[in-house]
Amino acid sequence: MRILIRGPAVLPRPEELIPRADVVIEGRRYEAVVPRGAASGEFDRVVDGEGCLLVPGLVNAHTHLAMTLVRGVSPDLPLGRWLEEEIWPRERKLTGKDVYWGTLLGAAEAIRSGTTAVVDMYFFMDEAAQALAESGLRGLLAYGIVAPSPDRVEEELRRGEAFAREWDGAAEGRIRTALAPHAPYTCLPAVWRQAVALAHELRVPLHTHLAETAEEVEQVRAEWKTTPAQWLEELGVFSVPVLAAHCVHVAEKDIEILAAHGATAVHCPTSNLRLGCGIAPVPAILAGGVNVALGTDGAASAGDLNMIEEMRLAALLAKAGDPTALPAREVVRLATAGGAAALGLGKELGTIEPGRRADGVLIGTEGPHFCPGHDPVADLVYAAQGGDVRAVFVDGRPLLLDGELQTLDEEKIAARCRQIARRVR
Amino acid sequence: MRILIRGPAVLPRPEELIPRADVVIEGRRYEAVVPRGAASGEFDRVVDGEGCLLVPGLVNAHTHLAMTLVRGVSPDLPLGRWLEEEIWPRERKLTGKDVYWGTLLGAAEAIRSGTTAVVDMYFFMDEAAQALAESGLRGLLAYGIVAPSPDRVEEELRRGEAFAREWDGAAEGRIRTALAPHAPYTCLPAVWRQAVALAHELRVPLHTHLAETAEEVEQVRAEWKTTPAQWLEELGVFSVPVLAAHCVHVAEKDIEILAAHGATAVHCPTSNLRLGCGIAPVPAILAGGVNVALGTDGAASAGDLNMIEEMRLAALLAKAGDPTALPAREVVRLATAGGAAALGLGKELGTIEPGRRADGVLIGTEGPHFCPGHDPVADLVYAAQGGDVRAVFVDGRPLLLDGELQTLDEEKIAARCRQIARRVR
16 A cells, blocks of 8 residues: 655654655555655555644553543542542453453544554453554553462463463554553562563563652652662663653652663653642653653543643643743654654654654644644644544554544444443443 | 524533533523423524533633734743743734734634633734624733833823723623733833722723742842732722732732732633743632632743633642642633633623523534543543534624634634734744
């Protein structure tokens, strides 16, 4: 399949803007980015990109897609009560089939707002992976291992390993797997040690929650006399690639550890605010040389799975005391190349150039909120909406065209998810 | 004109949700909110509201609409350089006609994202008022008086007074006026004293910027030995209704002053973050009994004029350390009834009930980000997008229907604004 995207402005990478170009996709990769009118040859499909901006695919580097099923449940409760009385009782009622539909719903929403790849951790992951494969999204998936007591260690590790083995490389390579011990305070040291050994054996990364709340930091200090990051370092965790979600409460030494080992900190600002966790010190983490990606977290805490919103909030929060912090171009880099690096695909994804995987997002910029267009990158971060996304490509395959989902039956998915929501109420 | 909005969920006020209703508008007011199918009589127009949520009109209680013309200019510069090298030089080149077109652009964007009323302060306000009248929006408008030196006092006051006299009650009463000394640090005491006397005479409120930056607080303390709010109280400013934009750096005593005099604090969280001003202590301001409304500020600092975004950010920021702070229903109240009270129309606007002015916003909720719909108010705050707005009514008149602007020629406005942007570059 050879596709021509005709006439959009193109942001091959955040610091370079081509006002008007033709972009050619051949198979799974970008073939050419040339001046408008200069693309030649035969095309199986021509996509009208006039009045649009083409950007590299947005990577949602930390989420739990199926938590769409509990979106909007009892906002504004204290965190403990919210989890114990509202979220967990509903989650305990979920079946594998429910997670399949919830993941499809999350995928539909993610595609509609410009996401091309997700890093997902949940349970019933076979069903989640099946849904992701059908959606056409790219994913790094893992079963979330929760084993705070010795009796659960082997069973949880077994599930994590089985999933990681079975699905790595599935969906023509779009699905890769990870091992995901849930967090320092929910997994015994034995889990971490075995997960690290397994990750080496399977050559997969680790995905976890790290330093999300002040309570976690206190708890780890009380038990292990150190910080969550330093505790994981002692356990050898950083000997494999790590995606560490949140990193809200990290000290200078923690940042040094993440940087020294090439780990990724996944910034999830909406969820961190909504749950009262605080604000991650992203400028300091970046200054420390850590790769930073952005994520929404699950829709239960974030409200949506909209990476354009996440870019805006990340930029704004960093600026609370300094308007020069985290410039618009830098935040776009985090959401694209930063996410690509987190996936271990820094040389395959994250920019629009010949030879790279053709993951991209075409954003309609005709709305009044993009006018007069002094700086399309500033407008992308500070004015764009998820609903402005017109087309989405992953590995050259259109998942959204002219605002229509190409791989998913949205009405059917929504109807099933509403049924599930009523049942688990 | 009698209009039926058929079948939407209705949020008459934040704490009450009617899952499915018929809403009748007769002339400028709501006539009835009845169960679906129960509306009777003849209708001039029937609006399909199935799958939608009808909410009271959103009030943008602090903005400078024509600053759309400098949207996106040099983001990420230090504030002083940004103003002095980028924004002010462009603003100095603007003509009255430019402000007319820039205000139309801002109005189009505001309507598209669910705003029904704006509180606007700028220059060339005759042209801005003309544009606002054409748009059909409701507005409280004022000429921004800047007079830091004695030679400018009389001329600036004269302009402010002339505008306030000429336009109050225009556009069938949709336009009301205010007097707007720009800020404590840009207006001499003589300005404030005369503006207060004039406000009493004309029976109009005062609109100003208050405690926006730490520098302002320092400057006022150095010169007048007190805080901005206390300084204005000494000048008698709070003897008339006051809309105080920002209130980022307010002390307990300042909050007491605002509350005691029935002033409104207008929270503009996006602009406050973007310009590095900080985060207004909204929960404390509310706890102190102050009326709080929300505003975007101008698009130059906010990036857009999207009140749905502003609701979300206000809710999230308040929760950084406490997930129970500023609940979703409360933030909707600030954006609707809080804004109505700021306009002096607390008994006319802000809720959907028979006899009230028919300002309302119909939001399409079929998108995956509204599914499964456990709590439509949480979804409105945490998931909705400006582009979900399907219809907007002001005084019963449709300004947007089926996603189409009814009063403004969007393409012509955008073309003119792009021309202006090129000229002032």
